[in-house]
Amino acid sequence: MFAKHRTTGYNGYALAVATASNFGLVGNGRLHILNVGAGPAGEVINTERVFDTQDGLFDVCWSEVNENQLVTASGDGSIKLWDTTLADFPIQNWHEHQREVFSVNWNLVRKDSFLSASWDNTIKLWSQNSPQSLQTFKGHSHCVYAAMWSPHSPSLFASCSGDHTVKLWDTNSPAPVQTILAHGNEVLTLDWNKYQDHTVVTGSVDHTIKVWDLRRPDRELNCLRGHEYAVRKVKCSPHSGSLVASTSYDMTMRMWDITTGDMIEIHDAHTEFVLGVDFNLYRDREIATCAWDESVHVFTPRCLM
Amino acid sequence: METSTVQQQEQLFQKFESYSFDADANFQAGMKSIIGNAQNKSAQEQKDAVEKAKYFYYSRFVQSFDYNQYQAWRQLKAATSIDQDESQGSSAPSSTPAAPIVDETIAEESQSSSTAADPTYPKSFQEICELIASGKPIPGIRQIPNNLAEGTPSEAKLAPKLKPWEKKKAGSAEESVVESITSSADATA
Numbered sequence: 001m002f003a004k005h006r007t008t009g010y011n012g013y014a015l016a017v018a019t020a021s022n023f024g025l026v027g028n029g030r031l032h033i034l035n036v037g038a039g040p041a042g043e044v045i046n047t048e049r050v051f052d053t054q055d056g057l058f059d060v061c062w063s064e065v066n067e068n069q070l071v072t073a074s075g076d077g078s079i080k081l082w083d084t085t086l087a088d089f090p091i092q093n094w095h096e097h098q099r100e101v102f103s104v105n106w107n108l109v110r111k112d113s114f115l116s117a118s119w120d121n122t123i124k125l126w127s128q129n130s131p132q133s134l135q136t137f138k139g140h141s142h143c144v145y146a147a148m149w150s151p152h153s154p155s156l157f158a159s160c161s162g163d164h165t166v167k168l169w170d171t172n173s174p175a176p177v178q179t180i181l182a183h184g185n186e187v188l189t190l191d192w193n194k195y196q197d198h199t200v201v202t203g204s205v206d207h208t209i210k211v212w213d214l215r216r217p218d219r220e221l222n223c224l225r226g227h228e229y230a231v232r233k234v235k236c237s238p239h240s241g242s243l244v245a246s247t248s249y250d251m252t253m254r255m256w257d258i259t260t261g262d263m264i265e266i267h268d269a270h271t272e273f274v275l276g277v278d279f280n281l282y283r284d285r286e287i288a289t290c291a292w293d294e295s296v297h298v299f300t301p302r303c304l305m
Numbered sequence: 306m307e308t309s310t311v312q313q314q315e316q317l318f319q320k321f322e323s324y325s326f327d328a329d330a331n332f333q334a335g336m337k338s339i340i341g342n343a344q345n346k347s348a349q350e351q352k353d354a355v356e357k358a359k360y361f362y363y364s365r366f367v368q369s370f371d372y373n374q375y376q377a378w379r380q381l382k383a384a385t386s387i388d389q390d391e392s393q394g395s396s397a398p399s400s401t402p403a404a405p406i407v408d409e410t411i412a413e414e415s416q417s418s419s420t421a422a423d424p425t426y427p428k429s430f431q432e433i434c435e436l437i438a439s440g441k442p443i444p445g446i447r448q449i450p451n452n453l454a455e456g457t458p459s460e461a462k463l464a465p466k467l468k469p470w471e472k473k474k475a476g477s478a479e480e481s482v483v484e485s486i487t488s489s490a491d492a493t494a
Contacts, residue, residue, distance in 0.1 A: 027446050054449045066461040086454040093453060108468065151470065194470035205365070229361055238469045249361070281469065 005034060005045035005296040016070050017276070017290050020056025029057035031072055033084050036288075036298050045298060049084055061104045063128070064111035071114055071128075073101035079116050081128055096124060096133050103146040109154040117144040123159055125171060137169055139176045145188045152197045158214075160187035166202055168214060180217040182210060189233045193258075195241030201258065203231030209246055211258050224256050226263045232275050239284040247274035253289045255303055264303040270295065317370050318378050321363050332362045381438055 017032040031051040036043055055076035063069035068084045069091075077097040080090035099119035106114040113134065116124045123144055125135040137147075142162030147169075150156040155171040166187060168178035183204035193199035198214045199221075207227050210220040229249035237243035242259040253274050255265035267274075272292035280286035285304040290296045326332050336358060360372045467475065 028449065052447065052449050054451070064465070066459065067463045068459040068461075083454065083458045085459040086456050089450075089452045089454040091454050091458045093451065111465070151468070194468070195473070284469070 003036065003043040003045050003298040005047075005298075016060045016062065017296055018057035018060040018072055019290075019294075020058065020075060027056065029053040029055055029072075029074060031057060031060060031070075031082060032296075034296065036286075043298060045296065049087070051082055051088070051090070053080065058100065059103045061106050061114065064106045064108065065128075069128075071104045071106070073104045073116060075100045077101060077118065077120070079104060079126065092128060094126065094131075094133065097122070099143075102143070103148075105146070105148050105157075107149050107154070108151045109149070115147040115149065115157060117147040117159060119143040121161075123147040123157075123169070135171065135174070137174065137176075139167055139169075139179075140165070142186070145186070146190055148190055148192060150197075151192050151194050158190055158192065158200050160190040160202055162186040164204075166190060166200065166212070178214065178217060180212065180214075182212070182220075183208065186230075188230060191234050191236045191244075193236045193241055194238055201234045201236055201244050203234040203246055203248075205230040207231065207248075209234055209244070209256065211244075222258060222261050224258070224261060224263070226254055227252070232273070233277055235277050235279060237279050238281055239279065245277045245279065245287060247277045247289065247291075249273045251291070253277050253287075255301055265301045267297070267299075267301060269297060314370065314374060314378065317368060318375050320368070321360075321370065321375070324359075324363060324367065326359055326362070329362075331366070332359075377438070 017034060018029065019032060020027070020029045030053065032047060033049040033051075035046045035048045037046065053072070053074060055074050055078070057072045057074055059073040061071050063071065063081075066083075069081060070084075071079060071081050072090075073079060076095075077099055078093060078095040079097070079101055080094075081092035083091045097116065097118040097120050101116050101118045103117040104114055113125055113127045116126065118124070121138065121140050121142060121144060123137040123140075124133040125137070126133050137159075140159065140161040140163050144159050144161045147157055147159040150158070156168065157171075158166055158168050160166050160182065164181060164183055164185060164187060166180045166182040167176040168180075169176050182202050183206050185204050185206040187202050187204050189203040191201050193201065200212050200214060201209060202212065203209045207225070207229060209224040209227070209231055211222040211224070212220050224244075224246075227246065227248040227250050231246055231248050233247045235245045237245070242257050244256045244258050245253060246256065247253045251268065251270050251272060251274055253265075253267040253270070254263055256262065257264050267287075267289065270289065270291040270293050272294075274289055274291040276288075276290040278288050280288070285300045286298065287301055287304075288296060288298045336355070357372070360375070364370060364372075
């Protein structure tokens with residue numbers, strides 16, 4: 001079963017999908033709220049709502065406190081909070097970052113705040129009720145591509161950067177509590193294992209994915225090879241501690257068993273860079289991907305059938 | 306994109322075009338898998354795959370640059386060799402609209418109609434790049450007011466659901482508890 005949806009004219013980045021026209025080069029962005037449901041010939045994807053933005057959108061994250069709300073990261077440095085019950089415009093707009101915002105991530109434990117990571121080398125902490133950011137974290141010497149909350153702690157988060165490092169932070173401290181020289185090239189993405197407290201997975205321009213135990217920062221537990229170009233996104237399954245999905249500029253989405261290090265799936269139906277992937281939280285075998293081919297794919301990978 | 310960088314980029318693009326990919330053993334090794342992947346594709350798609358591979362390789366190992374800007378430069382180069390006479394001499398045509406707002410549905414139609422010939426770049430792409438290069442406003446970019454939504458934001462109705470890993474943790478901690486948690490979580494689904 002394989003549902004496709006075309007986001008015509010927009011190149012998919014993150015089933016809310018953040019998109020940018022003209023490959024994020026110039027032009028507008030659009031947030032697509034899609035509804036995946038059953039149709040007569042299998043699954044169908046319908047557009048529930050779209051929101052247009054002045055600049056391209058690079059990431060999106062659902063609110064943890066309101067099922068109708070979500071936050072987006074924009075190429076012009078702005079961060080917007082949207083309510084799907086209200087048309088056309090966001091309900092909040094913050095503009096503090098000096099450059100592109102590349103990731104947004106809602107706190108999974110306290111649920112009262114979210115993080116943004118920017119090409120201005122900083123990470124900012126936000127509360128949806130506060131007109132200004134609560135805190136700015138400086139320490140990376142290059143673009144920060146992602147800042148992700150630990151699913152196990154209310155104040156711990158990890159970030160990855162073009163400076164080749166992964167940093168671990170606690171919101172109670174302005175400086176990083178740990179720095180790992182993670183890859184030999186830019187680290188574009190990271191995610192936390194949901195079932196092992198100290199495990200994070202990173203993906204890099206060096207084509208590899210690495211699995212880390214943060215208590216042993218000298219060396220990765222495992223290095224997963226297979227992608228032929230930069231790894232753009234890694235996601236740890238919310239349903240299994242051993243399952244990881246990754247996307248790459250090699251136009252594929254791959255899945256891995258991190259306990260064995262085996263690649264267990266290659267999804268090669270996209271015809272352009274695959275930028276986004278996520279697991280369905282509630283249907284435990286369903287995966288969604290989005291790509292620069294202006295398409296969203298929702299499907300059950302063979303390895304989970 | 307700033308127009309001041311255009312000249313630097315031009316040099317970079319020219320260096321890229323004259324790079325000897327044939328003599329680069331690392332690149333040739335990587336090419337085998339690219340060609341293998343593109344075997345069932347059309348000649349144009351294969352050509353695109355090779356060109357993209359060159360870009361990736363050069364960007365990673367020699368000097369990085371923006372592929373879209375390179376494409377734009379190439380298209381612009383092709384275009385200016387035709388209408389150079391027109392654009393030179395007189396200053397910018399006074400009839401150029403300041404910031405034409407193209408209806409979105411029209412923009413989408415023109416893009417999808419061109420997809421058969423060149424799936425990667427919409428018809429208007431070259432025009433957009435010419436405008437970028439000349440510092441003119443770009444048509445097709447809608448001016449989205451920097452407004453906030455009117456009306457009252459929604460109130461959360463669903464009780465927070467436990468994440469799958471929280472359910473499983475609760476389950477392993479105490480089995481009798483997990484039953485009530487999962488059933489209440491399912492009830493809100």
